[in-house]
Amino acid sequence: MIAALYWSMNIPGQVAMREGLEAQVKIINEQAQQTNARGIKLIPRIAGDGAEGIEKQIQQMYEMVALRPDAIVIQPTDNAALAKPLRAANRAKIPVIAYDQYIDDGELAAYISSDNFQAGVMGGEYVAAHFDNQKPIRLILVEYPHVSSTVERVNGFLDALSGNQQKYQILKTYEAVEPISGQRAGERILADFPQKDSVDVVFTVNDGGGLNVVEALAKAGRNEIFVATIDGDPKSVENIRKNRLTRIDSAQFCGPLGAEAIKAAYNVLRDQPTPRYALIPTFPITRETLSLYPGWAGPIPQDFKKPWSSLEPMWRGQSRVVIP
Template identity: 65%
Template sequence: MHIIRLLTLIALAVMLTAGSAWAKEYRIGVLYWSSNIPGQVAMSRGLEAEANKINAQATAKNRPTVKLVIRTAGDGANGIENQIRQMKELIRAKVDLLIVQPTDNAALAEPLRLANQAGIKVVAYDQYISGGTLAAYRTSDNYQAGYLDGEYIAAKFPKTKELRVVLVEYPHVSSTVERVNGFLEALEQAGQKYRVLKSYTAVEPVGGTKAGACILKDFPARGSIDVVFTVNDGGGLAVVDKLAKAGRNEIMVATIDGDPASVKNIREGRLTVIDSAQFCGPLGAEALKAGYALLNNEKAPYHALVPVFPITKETLKQYPGWMGPIPPAFTKPWKSPVPQWRGVMRVVKP
């Protein structure tokens, strides 16, 4: 009788312990880059909306919930230093998982290695971290974004014309480097001649305003530039404003992100002719989905790319906005080596 009672008590204790563990709350450290770049703000909104969705479903099914411990780095060199400090702070706080939108590919290598040593899994999104080991990586298909811009621009000019191109880039993070590579390779694969006149650096409004002023100073003659390619709307919108106010509407601008102000520029015929838009909300959500799966010892692809959408005057009606949903496939109304656009997440590494 005593043995039966003892076994019953042990079974009850095991059940209570299992139930407590099953209904636990995961503390997830979330490191955002900027609160000034609208696309990044939309990514954070998507991530936080997914947290609410996970918690609602988890509560109903007695699964673990999540609590986000959020830090925002800020822009520029100070932002990079802030994020290094913030990541180390969250490692010391022993969060269950880190989700990071890196301000710089190389700068976070040391704190990533510290997280590895502490046994804290790290999911990066939007940008990669060079050095250390990531548990998962989610980003927009940045090469595709640049490529869509390049193939659309190539379709607008005769192959015999050598395009005079100005780049507004940002060589410090992987996403923007991939966008430039995609843009230039699309021109080359289309057989479009081009010459890069000069490159400038900008990914946010202050830098974009400065780059726009420099472009006007360096190339004051109307007709001296055919195309300006900007790696994002964060800096690119300010470039467009500067050029438009100077009356340089002969320039075609190709950009990336899908900021509503840039979409308006396309609609109104104000310099910008294509904007390869990120699905910012779904990107943030996918980062958290991956992290939650890893915390529950479930399978999540290591590296996956969220598709981007080519907004042009021909496709405006099909674009749903940053928060999605991702629209169905369609045939591009311009010449392309890949005639159909398909909005599916692409797994690069399982």
């Protein structure tokens, strides 16, 4: 038995991760049946959004420690809050495999994530390629500082602006990661910056909240704003296609991410080699690269040369092992 602790079913990218994970379980079980090997039985739990979701996942983690499954696969809702239950799992000698986010303290048997820093970098370099670097861009950040992935995305975005000598001024930051908080952030941006041409760029850390930010801005006719975001939600891809505020979306390969997480857990249980920490590449969706993007489910495309100025001109589709 493997416990699968999911974060949200309201964030489409996370739904796609779950779908990828569970599709891989079917593949593993079909192969196991053919060879008389042991398959996987999942024990799924969903935490939910916001502070209530964090508290619920803490209790779910303790529930699983008491149940003593063979392993726990978790998408953490908060980096710090899950540290105590992770240590409880460590004491019970239950291997824990985290995906998408890590947990601050305790020991993970494996950690699989998208290359979130890369995702932010691609957004920042694309913005820098489209603005005069002698004039500071007026920037709004829609962030979520509670999990590692979104923090890394902001760091990558700002580092890329600086690395490309693009001056910027952060006008204000807002917090959003799912639709309700995204709607609130969009409304507050419009209230705080009602005048057209008062904002140059909005960077949202994911499409879960960012899509509703774009929706609010679009309804208000603020088409002059250049939006960079992350995730690869099909609605965001359509916004790029229609030139509707969003200019770049650094997409995760959500299905492969979920699949790699459960493969890592299965390898750990069979004492097979698996990386302790691995990153799956993200893909820069723009009007220029739309035809190359296969969608959340993959497969990961071949390498190509970015059609904009970049300190790293080639996009490469290889996963990266950080800790073997």
